[in-house]
Amino acid sequence: MLSIATAECFTHGKIGTIIHKIASGYDEVKEHPYYNYINGNVYVMASMFIPLRYSAEKLLNINLPDPDYKYKYAKAYSEKNDLKVAYLMAKGIKDILNCDMAIGTTAGVGRGGICILTDKNEYLFTTDVYGDLINRKNIIERQKNGVEKTLDKFIEILKKEYGIM
16 A cells, blocks of 8 residues: 655645545545545555644744745745645655655745655646635635646556556
């Protein structure tokens, strides 16, 4: 079985939670379209919601760039830096837990950043929804798209790299 860990910001730990529920066979997700790919093939080592720069740095043993925007207590970056930070978050949790796959997400202003790391490859991508955390524009839509797109990519990677059918 493949070990998975997530370090999530704008997706609020939802990716790891969904994967965990499917992997564990919860009744509420037995009809999920990805149930047969995940259940019996993966397990979740950790699923973290980390909105603060300080917390991400301490928990994941990483150094993040200074935020591009001031936003209450959370970190907020441009899309370009979101991609860098998502990678650093995924790499941090992967290095600490030595898991097979790690997922990092963060989004400030732009389409956000998502990274899936495997032992072989690095997958960096954004959502399809422009959002603005500072002005609270499209953040729920971006989050929903980010969760869905990440799960789609996760399944694609399971098939491509691990031969799970």
